[in-house]
Amino acid sequence: MSEKEIKKSRRTFIKTVGAIGAGSMVASLAPFVNASEKSRSQKIAPMIVPTRPYGKTGVNVSILSLGGVLGMSDQLIFRQAMKMGVTYWDTADGYGWGKNEKAIGKYFAKFPTDREKVFLVTKAATSDPKKLTEKLNTSLQRMNTSYVDMYFIHYVKEVKEELTSEVKAWAEKAKTDGKIRLFGFSAHKNMENSMLAAAKLGWIDGIMMSYNYRLMVKDEMKRAVDACAKAGIGLTAMKSQAAFSAYFYASIGSETDEVLNMTESFLKKGYTEEQAKLKVVWENSNIASICSAMPNMTILQANVAAALNKNKLSLKDKQLFEQYAQKTASGYCVGCADICESAVNFRVPISDVLRCSMYYNSYKDRDKALALFNTLPTDQKTNICKTDYSIAEKKCPQKIQIGKILKKTHEDLS
Numbered sequence: 001m002s003e004k005e006i007k008k009s010r011r012t013f014i015k016t017v018g019a020i021g022a023g024s025m026v027a028s029l030a031p032f033v034n035a036s037e038k039s040r041s042q043k044i045a046p047m048i049v050p051t052r053p054y055g056k057t058g059v060n061v062s063i064l065s066l067g068g069v070l071g072m073s074d075q076l077i078f079r080q081a082m083k084m085g086v087t088y089w090d091t092a093d094g095y096g097w098g099k100n101e102k103a104i105g106k107y108f109a110k111f112p113t114d115r116e117k118v119f120l121v122t123k124a125a126t127s128d129p130k131k132l133t134e135k136l137n138t139s140l141q142r143m144n145t146s147y148v149d150m151y152f153i154h155y156v157k158e159v160k161e162e163l164t165s166e167v168k169a170w171a172e173k174a175k176t177d178g179k180i181r182l183f184g185f186s187a188h189k190n191m192e193n194s195m196l197a198a199a200k201l202g203w204i205d206g207i208m209m210s211y212n213y214r215l216m217v218k219d220e221m222k223r224a225v226d227a228c229a230k231a232g233i234g235l236t237a238m239k240s241q242a243a244f245s246a247y248f249y250a251s252i253g254s255e256t257d258e259v260l261n262m263t264e265s266f267l268k269k270g271y272t273e274e275q276a277k278l279k280v281v282w283e284n285s286n287i288a289s290i291c292s293a294m295p296n297m298t299i300l301q302a303n304v305a306a307a308l309n310k311n312k313l314s315l316k317d318k319q320l321f322e323q324y325a326q327k328t329a330s331g332y333c334v335g336c337a338d339i340c341e342s343a344v345n346f347r348v349p350i351s352d353v354l355r356c357s358m359y360y361n362s363y364k365d366r367d368k369a370l371a372l373f374n375t376l377p378t379d380q381k382t383n384i385c386k387t388d389y390s391i392a393e394k395k396c397p398q399k400i401q402i403g404k405i406l407k408k409t410h411e412d413l414s
């Protein structure tokens with residue numbers, strides 16, 4: 001067996017043990033949750049996912065939010081999420097081309113009294129008020145509801161250009177009409193600047209942004225979170241696992257000692273590396289919730305177990321994360337404001353294509369990758385293969401092999 005194969009089998013073993021570890025946390029949780037239902041009348045506190053204030057909106061939300069793209073056949077996941085207190089549900093009009101919203105609608109048709117218990121969020125990728133109205137109405141119809149608790153403009157990159165006075169007027173009217181309770185946006189790129197700008201606007205209730213152990217240690221992100229907290233904006237972290245853009249393992253060898261040390265260290269404390277990545281984000285009390293794709297019961301239960309686990313991460317744990325982040329930097333795009341895209345000879349939405357690559361390769365979610373890839377302007381997609389990325393790669397703070405990944409992503413998704 002080669003050294004690479006030995007490392008691979010060691011990691012497979014560790015991962016399996018980790019899964020069992022999470023499973024046993026959950027195995028003890030599942031009967032507890034059922035028991036809690038029976039015991040409510042006996043005044044025993046139920047073990048459900050805790051809540052946190054969502055900024056200064058006066059609303060409390062579960063610290064774990066059900067994200068990802070679920071379908072009609074995933075009704076059990078919605079049901080179990082409710083039972084475990086995961087009552088913040090996130091979707092978007094484009095997820096699975098409407099499949100996710102329809103699945104939620106099917107659930108509410110069957111359990112109508114649960115609608116009031118859910119903090120329901122959906123999104124639309126437009127700043128055109130007319131299109132926002134059309135898209136919101138479609139979302140409400142699909143989800144069998146007359147209102148959403150939060151409506152996000154999806155993929156905001158420039159607050160000044162996208163959150164205009166027309167959008168503000170639209171949001172106010174939608175609130176008055178009772179169709180939305182709160183309004184905000186999601187940001188995958190230029191997050192810090194968008195958050196700082198939103199904090200000054202005074203009419204943004206919530207933001208969902210990429211936030212994880214790699215991003216949360218950056219000074220700009222710390223400043224942006226503090227500004228939003230002061231402004232009373234509710235914050236939801238996404239991309240908390242900081243999955244790789246693509247081919248990263250292939251370029252460094254499938255496993256590194258840093259990965260193995262980190263995994264083993266966390267397992268000794270009773271949680272997996274994935275659970276630790278959630279816990280480190282929750283340590284910032286200004287983050288109201290983490291939105292996590294939970295496509296099956298195993299991941300839902302493991303994430304709930306992490307939310308219920310009260311062990312604090314140690315300084316050493318955080319140092320392990322820092323070392324790991326440094327070692328694997330070239331696998332993760334941090335969505336800078338404008339470093340790489342101004343350093344190429346044709347217009348290419350580099351960070352968006354890297355995100356497509358992440359969905360396709362790390363999440364193994366071709367639908368999600370394609371949904372995003374198809375929103376990119378045709379001429380910019382055509383530019384991908386004829387562009388010279390050498391200067392952009394030199395300037396990239398993460399030292400990502402931009403050209404290689406973008407060209408392969410174009411090939412995979414075209």
Ligand code: SF4
Pocket residue numbers: 332333334335336337339340341350351354395396397398399400402
């Ligand atoms: S410079 Fe690098 S990390 Fe920043 S957006 Fe571009 S590819 Fe991503």
